Amino acid sequence: MTPFDFQTANQASWKELESVLGKGQRDLDPDRFLALYRLCCEHLALARSRSFPLHVIERLSSITSRAHQVIYRQSDVGLARVARALLEDFPAMVRRLWAYSAIAAALFMIPTIAIAIATYLNPDLILSIVDRRTAEAFEQMYSPAAQAIGRPRDIASDWMMFGFYIKNNIGIAFQCYATGVVFGLGSLYFLLANGAFGGGIAGYVASLGYSSTFFPFVATHSAFELTAIVLCGGAGLRIGQSVLLPGRLTRVAALELAARETSPIVFGAVVMLVIAAAVEAFWSSAPWVTSTAKYVCAGFCWILVLCFFLRRPHAK
Amino acid sequence: MISTIDTVITAETPEGIAISMRAAGFPVRCMAFLIDALIRYMIVSGVAATLGPGGRVGTGVLLIIVFLILWLYPIIFELTPAAATPGKRAMGIQVMMANGLPLTPAGSLIRNLMRAVDMLPLLYGFAIVSVLMRRDARRLGDLAAGTIVVYRDRTSPTSDFGPGEPLPPPMPLNIRQQTAIAAFGWRVNRLTPERAEEIAVLAAAAVPGAKDSAVTARLVGIARWQHGQRRFIPRDPAEQT
Numbered sequence: 001m002t003p004f005d006f007q008t009a010n011q012a013s014w015k016e017l018e019s020v021l022g023k024g025q026r027d028l029d030p031d032r033f034l035a036l037y038r039l040c041c042e043h044l045a046l047a048r049s050r051s052f053p054l055h056v057i058e059r060l061s062s063i064t065s066r067a068h069q070v071i072y073r074q075s076d077v078g079l080a081r082v083a084r085a086l087l088e089d090f091p092a093m094v095r096r097l098w099a100y101s102a103i104a105a106a107l108f109m110i111p112t113i114a115i116a117i118a119t120y121l122n123p124d125l126i127l128s129i130v131d132r133r134t135a136e137a138f139e140q141m142y143s144p145a146a147q148a149i150g151r152p153r154d155i156a157s158d159w160m161m162f163g164f165y166i167k168n169n170i171g172i173a174f175q176c177y178a179t180g181v182v183f184g185l186g187s188l189y190f191l192l193a194n195g196a197f198g199g200g201i202a203g204y205v206a207s208l209g210y211s212s213t214f215f216p217f218v219a220t221h222s223a224f225e226l227t228a229i230v231l232c233g234g235a236g237l238r239i240g241q242s243v244l245l246p247g248r249l250t251r252v253a254a255l256e257l258a259a260r261e262t263s264p265i266v267f268g269a270v271v272m273l274v275i276a277a278a279v280e281a282f283w284s285s286a287p288w289v290t291s292t293a294k295y296v297c298a299g300f301c302w303i304l305v306l307c308f309f310l311r312r313p314h315a316k
Numbered sequence: 317m318i319s320t321i322d323t324v325i326t327a328e329t330p331e332g333i334a335i336s337m338r339a340a341g342f343p344v345r346c347m348a349f350l351i352d353a354l355i356r357y358m359i360v361s362g363v364a365a366t367l368g369p370g371g372r373v374g375t376g377v378l379l380i381i382v383f384l385i386l387w388l389y390p391i392i393f394e395l396t397p398a399a400a401t402p403g404k405r406a407m408g409i410q411v412m413m414a415n416g417l418p419l420t421p422a423g424s425l426i427r428n429l430m431r432a433v434d435m436l437p438l439l440y441g442f443a444i445v446s447v448l449m450r451r452d453a454r455r456l457g458d459l460a461a462g463t464i465v466v467y468r469d470r471t472s473p474t475s476d477f478g479p480g481e482p483l484p485p486p487m488p489l490n491i492r493q494q495t496a497i498a499a500f501g502w503r504v505n506r507l508t509p510e511r512a513e514e515i516a517v518l519a520a521a522a523v524p525g526a527k528d529s530a531v532t533a534r535l536v537g538i539a540r541w542q543h544g545q546r547r548f549i550p551r552d553p554a555e556q557t
Contacts (some may be wrong), residue, residue, distance in 0.1 A: 003498075004544025041331040051495040053502055053543065069418050072329075163379030170383065178432035181456060186433070239460070248543040252459050259430075259460035263422045266429060 001054045007087075008041075013039055014063060021066050037067040089307050090268030091259060094231060097238055104234035108226070109193040112199035119203030129200040134292070138201050142210045142217065161285065165277035169225060173232040173273055177239070177266055184240020191233040198226075216291040217284045219298030223305045224276035228269040235262035270307075325417040325452045325464065335416040337466040339453045340409040342444065345465060349440075356385050386432030387428070394424045404465070414454075414464045423461045430457030483537030484544045485522060493522060494542055501539025504532065 001009075017036040018026050044060040046052075094101060119125045126135050172194060179186020205214045239258045246254035283289065283297070323341065326334040363381050367374035370403060395399040399419045404440070411419050411427070434443035434455050443455035454464055470541040489497070504512050516523075516531040523534045 002542065002544025006544075038331060041329070041333045044333050051491065051498065053498060055502070061333075061336055064329075064333060065416060068331075068335060072417050097444070113378050158381070160376035163376035167379050167383040167386075169386070172431055174387070174432050178430050180432045181460065192432060203508070255460050256462045259426045260422065260462075263426050267425065 003047075003050075003056060006047070006052065007056060008044055010039075014043075015057065017063050017067060020065065021070070033067070034071070037064065037071060040064050040067070041066035072242045077255050083231045085264050086268055086271060089264040091311070093264045094268075097234060097265070099240045100241075101231055101234035104187070104191055104237055108189065108195040108230050108233065111192050111195035112202075115196045115199035117201050120207045121203075123204055123207040126200050126204040129196060133189065135204065138205060139208060139210075142214045143206075144210060156276075162277055162281035165280050166274060168172075169229075169277060170270060173229050173269055174266075176229055176233040177236045177262070177269075180233075180236025180239035181242045181243060182240070184237050187233045187240060189234030191230070194229065210292060216294035216298075219284075220294060220301055221276045221280040221284050223298065223301040224272045224279065227305055228272035228276065231265050231272075232269045235265045238262055261312045271304050323451065323453070325414075325466075326416060329416065337412065337464065339417065339451070340407075340465045340467055341453045342447045343398045344407050344409060345404075345447065345453070348401070348403035348407040348409060351406055352389070352401050353403075355402055358388060359385060372482055381413035390431075391424050394419055394428070395421055400468070406498065408468050409464055409465055410468045411465055414452075414458075414462050419463060423463045427457040427463045430455075430460050433457070480533070480540060481537055482540040483534055484541050485538050487522065493519075497535060497539050498542055501536050501543070554555060 013036055017033075017040055020036065040060055041064055044064050046055050047060055115125075115129070119129075125293055130138075172190065176187055176194075177272065178188040179190060200215065202218075205211075239255065239262060242254040242258035243251055249257065279301075284294070323339045325337045325339050327337065328334050360382060362377055367378050390401050391466045394411050396412060398405055399412065406412060411424070413419060413423055431443075432442055434446075434457055443457075446455045446459075447453045452464055458464055500515060501520070507515070518533045519535055520531055522538065523531055
């Protein structure tokens, strides 16, 4: 069969598939569409193996690849899918990768506690972590005399701080996650550095005697914020492990697998950080709420977060 | 047909056919990025000018918008049906999954969060090295997400020989010779006559009675014959698309 005969014999079905693809997805007849698709796949394979003219092959490969996209498209991207990713996939994946989260938690908390104790005993140490201006800014932010806790004096709006927290904290979480691709070193560094920074500030502010403002301030939103940063760091360690020790996969395949596994964690962590930013801007910093109320609320939030991740997955 | 110097990437479907995609390389992606950067800059400065009188609340909203534009701008645009940011769309490229399917939300999320790594050590250094080194021009984020940036439109080769006389080959031709002659026949309109003649002379052995002149026309005649054209036709009626 010459290319010319091939084209005249089969052109009608190519035209039909093209016109079906031109129409909306709703009003196509699935059986006919699939039959046409398979037929065109056959024609394409035939045309390639017989070295038929390039324009025939190009036309066939263009319509088959368009039909392929319609047939194999993943269609569940609605709100229900988002809710499932957040409420089921996220905690399920955290439970499955619990070892990475545990290591990340240790990497974050050990410097936090160690440096907090060190700066509490010797407040001058804070200057080896942050410069003098930053230290003074924190001193002033958590002073009991501040009209709103936890924010520099020249900034006087909850909304402004909300924006700042979102930009700053989610950026930190993304860094903790993505830099894991450099053999896990990036996640390691950001977990340790952020732990040391937080611990340093906590110890320094406590040594000044500002505990009564600082701890009620951080207790509530840290339930969401620190958990999310640790989870992102753990996900970054999983990414780093896939590059460093890919096992029986190629490095790229291992990285792809790790990224797929950790994407629900990053998505969930972003939502947690938005909650944290809202709490931090509108509740933690409010001077009219008593410390007792803040502690009670904080306890409630920590239990909520822990239950969210530790609850038994319900049977399908 | 797919050689090592070409940028065609193939992905196999369950039906056993190979879908071919043309990977977008460094210059075109760099241009797309610069266009996007300009658009982002204009949005931020526009919003800043509008919210400037908004006081502290305005500054807060501005910070949120800067964050959204920094991290979510590509994700949101890549999840539209065009699967491309405005810059990519202007350059005629789009993002796909490497298996030839439309981009998934998880794919877009990962490839754009991984920008945090691709930006290192400075000016997208890792991304540039990866794009230049790989034949499929994927950066680290693309590798992690299983995505690829490809050209949207295919140039369709000509489907018309133009008027002319078919010529039966003087001897049996094997499949490679047939393929080469057919490919020449389809390409000849895009070559200068001199260059066409230079190439045609290489196949002179397969052309009857070609001592000096008009090898090109005779070789195209053989290509016509192979294509299935058996008699003189003023215009090829095969297809007018």
